[in-house]
Amino acid sequence: MSRSRTQFAILALVRIQPMSGYEIREFCRTRLRHFWNESFGQIYPTLTQLAADGLVRPAERADNPRATYYELTEPGRASLREWLARAASPRMVRDELLLKLFCGDEATPAVLLEHVTVARQQAQAELDSLSEASRELEMYAHDHPDNPYWQLMLRAGRLGFEARLQWCAEAEAVIAARPGPDKETTRG
Amino acid sequence: MSRSRTQFAILALVRIQPMSGYEIREFCRTRLRHFWNESFGQIYPTLTQLAADGLVRPAERADNPRATYYELTEPGRASLREWLARAASPRMVRDELLLKLFCGDEATPAVLLEHVTVARQQAQAELDSLSEASRELEMYAHDHPDNPYWQLMLRAGRLGFEARLQWCAEAEAVIAARPGPDKETTRG
DNA sequence: CTAGACATGTAAGGAGTTACATGATTGC
DNA sequence: GCAATCATGTAACTCCTTACATGTCTAG
DSSP states (O other): OTTHHHHHHHHHHHHHSOBOHHHHHHHHHHTSTTTOOOOHHHHHHHHHHHHHTTSEEEEOOTTOTTSOEEEEOHHHHHHHHHHHHSOOOOOEEEOHHHHHHHTGGGSOHHHHHHHHHHHHHHHHHHHHHHHHHHHHHHHHSTTOTTHHHHHHHHHHHHHHHHHHHHHHHHHHHHHHTSOOSSSOOOOO | OTTHHHHHHHHHHHHHSOBOHHHHHHHHHHTSTTTOOOOHHHHHHHHHHHHHTTSEEEEOOTTOTTSOEEEEOHHHHHHHHHHHHSOOOOOEEEOHHHHHHHTGGGSOHHHHHHHHHHHHHHHHHHHHHHHHHHHHHHHHSTTOTTHHHHHHHHHHHHHHHHHHHHHHHHHHHHHHTSOOSSSOOOOO
């Protein structure tokens, strides 16, 4: 049970090809960014534990002998499949922007507008990077058996960020329609 | 700095009206569910700390003398405003369903389909509860100065879950199109 | 009289991030 | 030579959930 979700994230990654801890981190940071994250502090200890448990093992890879690469073992594959069969724990979202908006009347419209604009730009940047990732997948993994699922994964990101973008536009309109901060509200 | 985001979530809630720890929990569990959560283990110690720091204080409330209600103090309001002015930390999402899909070819389509169907039903249930919440807000808080922001908050949930629903439908189609599990894939 | 909601709290532990420490290699 | 990237790890800490412990009140 320990290392719970991290463990399976790592197994899922080394299943594709042998990977080093550093590569696992980079993969999360770039490809899985919109729905998963793992940091070094989780990855390296978990990798050590997985190797001790025989679920992964050190592997050769021609391209760069500097790093320690790990590959999936058959027990590791069995463990991965067992996890796949279990129900997924519900999606967790923590959105500080919405929490701030929740007491929006306590702030000035200008401040809220700034927060939303930043969020809109971030969503747009994510959409751009998803498009790029989708093009890369089509080029390099067109025939990979996992490709339909990888495209679905990107599609989830795209739909999510499009919704976010739409919301930001609506929020900007609503906030802009509020009375400005020029007349001081005598509150206290 | 300690109790960081929990602290401000609580300040944001007691700002609306004096609340007990239990009510704060219920509010998160029901109204803020789609973007925020706090558990008892966080709420009670934080409430104690906030009271010690003078950011909230015990308050009277006619409707139920059993619980200890807390209200926002002026220093508490100042602290809330200061937090509101700071940039929101990026939205965090952790989606185990997508992680499973990421190695979808390792599972049977039937298993994946089941996971997605559960997710679709959950999204639909969330949409229903948001509609209900929106109707309630219009009825009881139509003239509340925060109402536009609360509606925006619900709108974010609605757009998000609609996107989720859309994605689930697409995912079901893609998975259903995959070769069935009747012919055993000789893999190992 | 009992199940369920209301109510408050603590303890333990799991999960996850950040900062630190270290060092090799590569490109400029 | 220097900065950036690649690479591995640890320690401290925050954050958060879960399980436990306890008790009241209300509705059936």
